[in-house]
Amino acid sequence: MNFFISVTAIPLATVILSLTKLKVEQLRLVVPVMSWLQFGVLTFLSLPALQNNHSFLTFSVDFSIEKIGACFLLLTNFIAAASITHATCFFANEKLVGRGEDPQHEKLYYAACALFVTAMSFVFLSDNLGLLWVSIEATTLFSAALVYFSRDKHSLEATWKYLIICSVGIAFALLGIILIFASSQHGAIAGGSLSLRLLVDHANELQPKLLQFGYIFCLLGFGTKAGVFPLHTWLPDAHSEAPAPASALLSGALLNCALFSICRVTEIIQVSGHSFFATFLPISWGALTALAASFFLIHQVGIKRLWAYSSIENVGIMLVAIGLGSPPLFFFQALNHSLAKVALFLLSGNIIQSAGTKELKQIKGILQVSPSWGITFAAAAAAVTGMPPFGSFVAEWMILSHCGDLVQRIAAGVLLFALALSFIAVSLHVGRILWGKPKHQIAVLPTFSSTLIPLLLCIFSLLAGSTCLPTFFFD
Amino acid sequence: MTVTATEICVLTAALLACLIVGSLHLKVNLWLYAMSTLFIALATAAAALEHSETGLFVIAILIALLKSIAIPKFFSWAIDKLHVYRDLGAIIAPPLAMHAAILLFSLSFILTKEIPSPAGPGNGWFGAAGGISLVFTGLLLMLTRRLAISQIFGFLVIENGIYVFALTQTKGMPLMVEMGILLDVLVGVMVSGLLLFKIQKSFEHIDVGQLTQLKEP
Numbered sequence: 001m002n003f004f005i006s007v008t009a010i011p012l013a014t015v016i017l018s019l020t021k022l023k024v025e026q027l028r029l030v031v032p033v034m035s036w037l038q039f040g041v042l043t044f045l046s047l048p049a050l051q052n053n054h055s056f057l058t059f060s061v062d063f064s065i066e067k068i069g070a071c072f073l074l075l076t077n078f079i080a081a082a083s084i085t086h087a088t089c090f091f092a093n094e095k096l097v098g099r100g101e102d103p104q105h106e107k108l109y110y111a112a113c114a115l116f117v118t119a120m121s122f123v124f125l126s127d128n129l130g131l132l133w134v135s136i137e138a139t140t141l142f143s144a145a146l147v148y149f150s151r152d153k154h155s156l157e158a159t160w161k162y163l164i165i166c167s168v169g170i171a172f173a174l175l176g177i178i179l180i181f182a183s184s185q186h187g188a189i190a191g192g193s194l195s196l197r198l199l200v201d202h203a204n205e206l207q208p209k210l211l212q213f214g215y216i217f218c219l220l221g222f223g224t225k226a227g228v229f230p231l232h233t234w235l236p237d238a239h240s241e242a243p244a245p246a247s248a249l250l251s252g253a254l255l256n257c258a259l260f261s262i263c264r265v266t267e268i269i270q271v272s273g274h275s276f277f278a279t280f281l282p283i284s285w286g287a288l289t290a291l292a293a294s295f296f297l298i299h300q301v302g303i304k305r306l307w308a309y310s311s312i313e314n315v316g317i318m319l320v321a322i323g324l325g326s327p328p329l330f331f332f333q334a335l336n337h338s339l340a341k342v343a344l345f346l347l348s349g350n351i352i353q354s355a356g357t358k359e360l361k362q363i364k365g366i367l368q369v370s371p372s373w374g375i376t377f378a379a380a381a382a383a384v385t386g387m388p389p390f391g392s393f394v395a396e397w398m399i400l401s402h403c404g405d406l407v408q409r410i411a412a413g414v415l416l417f418a419l420a421l422s423f424i425a426v427s428l429h430v431g432r433i434l435w436g437k438p439k440h441q442i443a444v445l446p447t448f449s450s451t452l453i454p455l456l457l458c459i460f461s462l463l464a465g466s467t468c469l470p471t472f473f474f475d
Numbered sequence: 476m477t478v479t480a481t482e483i484c485v486l487t488a489a490l491l492a493c494l495i496v497g498s499l500h501l502k503v504n505l506w507l508y509a510m511s512t513l514f515i516a517l518a519t520a521a522a523a524l525e526h527s528e529t530g531l532f533v534i535a536i537l538i539a540l541l542k543s544i545a546i547p548k549f550f551s552w553a554i555d556k557l558h559v560y561r562d563l564g565a566i567i568a569p570p571l572a573m574h575a576a577i578l579l580f581s582l583s584f585i586l587t588k589e590i591p592s593p594a595g596p597g598n599g600w601f602g603a604a605g606g607i608s609l610v611f612t613g614l615l616l617m618l619t620r621r622l623a624i625s626q627i628f629g630f631l632v633i634e635n636g637i638y639v640f641a642l643t644q645t646k647g648m649p650l651m652v653e654m655g656i657l658l659d660v661l662v663g664v665m666v667s668g669l670l671l672f673k674i675q676k677s678f679e680h681i682d683v684g685q686l687t688q689l690k691e692p
Contacts, residue, residue, distance in 0.1 A: 130652030137659040
């Protein structure tokens with residue numbers, strides 16, 4: 001009970017505060033403080049799990065966490081706090097460009113955001129596959145409110161697609177979970193169990209046919225939510241229509257949740273000895289996704305759609321890491337992707353406000369508008385494409401060098417090609433954004449506060465690549 | 476081979492769902508959905524008697540109250556408010572689609588033959604077939620309809636199918652999980668219902684076939 005109170009108290013307080021008559025200006029200052037407090041509380045809670053390598057920290061029945069889960073939990077809440085802090089200046093500027101007249105929408109945004117982040121936290125805290133599914137579905141429902149923030153036709157269409165495609169996809173994951181539950185009732189565990197820990201412990205005794213079917217459905221279902229090709233159609237729309245801080249959350253935190261669920265299920269089947277399923281499927285599908293996304297990157301018209309496809313590419317890389325059976329590798333890639341991508345989405349929000357358009361053709365000369373934006377933007381883009389001093393280079397290098405047998409080597413080749421292609425495509429687009437003459441009147445004056453969070457995230461990404469931080473995850 | 480009461484109820488529910496595909500009248504669809512769900516509640520109650528589990532009784536009552544009464548009532552109200560009573564249909568004509576649904580109903584018996592029957596007494600074959608048939612029917616409904624509201628019906632039918640599958644293959648999920656799923660479905664219905672009104676207001680129709688502004692270049 002204490003556990004539930006400590007995890008949900010601050011978000012619930014945030015929801016209540018945002019629905020009271022508090023002024024929006026006050027709310028913008030209070031909510032970031034609350035989200036950093038929540039980050040602190042969760043750090044305190046999961047500290048024993050971080051210090052201990054292979055043991056589970058049990059909170060109550062159905063809720064426990066181990067090291068990688070704790071890392072993801074903290075990453076998600078860190079990203080959330082950073083994005084909510086940046087939202088303060090984003091929403092203040094939104095008023096200057098003449099959008100977001102209704103303060104009620106912003107209050108609703110903060111309330112939905114708090115619930116969304118809590119739902120994501122429960123994905124990492126659940127030991128029970130059923131509750132994990134409930135949390136994932138809850139993230140879809142709460143984040144729909146974030147995507148619908150601007151209340152226009154485009155955002156409505158994006159929200160509808162997001163809600164329907166993800167709900168149906170996730171429904172198939174439930175079918176998969178039921179099959180895994182059924183597989184545990186054939187003598188492995190009396191009465192069957194949904195507990196991930198028990199399932200991994202008894203993986204050899206699970207009914208193999210049901211387990212394999214269940215795994216395929218889980219991959220399909222959670223894959224839809226992670227935006228795996230060709231089930232990704234909702235992702236660019238939702239990421240591009242949501243306001244920038246929400247796009248950052250969708251890309252930097254939500255995709256990790258879906259992939260983490262795949263990782264947990266993959267663990268069961270890898271231990272059970274049907275490793276062909278659990279390595280071949282994710283690796284080949286991940287490589288295919290990365291390849292397809294890098295082709296989509298070439299012809300892009302919207303700045304946020306560009307980053308959305310880059311996220312899909314990274315989902316492919318992370319799926320390969322999951323298939324290789326190395327959760328720490330998966331986390332390290334996720335960490336670097338989240339840090340850089342969130343910085344990019346937040347900066348893109350600033351740029352869109354200043355340029356007054358999302359179209360890549362219309363955005364030019366950002367270095368002239370604001371050197372600090374331009375330099376941070378270039379650094380974040382370099383980090384996302386895997387340039388050497390940044391963490392994603394180390395992570396991608398490790399993933400590629402981990403590939404051993406023939407199938408994995410072919411996948412590594414495909415990945416390498418996709419990485420090169422996306423590097424060229426992103427560099428060209430970013431070059432056009434940075435140099436040239438600004439085409440537009442500057443609607444929002446660049447301030448230091450609007451670069452602060454993206455800059456910090458870039459520095460963290462740099463630290464992850466150039467210090468001995470990675471060794472912490474790989475013990 | 477003996478057929479249990481649960482299995483009879485489940486198969487009736489699956490056949491009733493097939494009929495949904497055959498009609499474009501939203502209120503008829505809704506009524507058929509409510510009946511189909513009621514049979515699923517009955518199946519749950521029957522399963523509760525067979526396994527003498529009180530948890531399943533609670534679920535049966537919740538399904539009857541929420542899914543077969545509250546949700547149809549909500550959508551019936553929404554249909555009146557939106558003044559949309561008929562779907563336009565897409566890809567294949569409703570009578571043909573209904574025959575396809577019945578074909579898929581029989582196909583699901585072949586597909587589920589290989590699924591290992593659940594541990595303990597009883598045979599899970601017919602139950603699994605009913606569940607998979609409901610999932611197929613829901614997918615078919617989503618494919619052959621154009622209105623946003625019909626897409627929600629399709630999703631609800633799929634959800635019913637997955638529930639039936641869980642009931643017959645695993646003797647019900649743990650109570651807490653089942654409650655969580657029900658809650659998610661309810662909130663999902665509320666959110667998508669609200670969006671229906673927003674779509675009607677912005678676009679002056681709820682035809683998903685015309686929502687094509689966001690596209691790849």
